[in-house]
Amino acid sequence: MSVKAVEEVSTQVPGDEFQSLEEKIYRTIELYKTARAGRMGAERDAQRLREQIEEREEELEGLRKEVIALRKEREEVRGRVEKMLRQIEAISEEAIAG
Helix, strand or coil: CCHHHHHHHHHHCCHHHHHHHHHHHHHHHHHHHHHHHHHHHHHHHHHHHHHHHHHHHHHHHHHHHHHHHHHHHHHHHHHHHHHHHHHHHHHHHHHHHC
């Protein structure tokens, strides 16, 4: 605002009202600064949370793959044990028949 404009406003608005208006403007500026700082903090928190979610998703994918591998290994071991049990059963039957 130019000096002339301030002088015009001050002649049009009584001193108490001008001071009240000035206080309201300063409060508005402080509220804006506070809101802006809050927004920046919220954006930082949101970014941090996005990164954590991404890390958890990668960890979850790794665990899924590990579970699949363990299930496959379990089935392979189960098949080998069943094969050995059949061989033992066959030997037992031969011994009983023999």
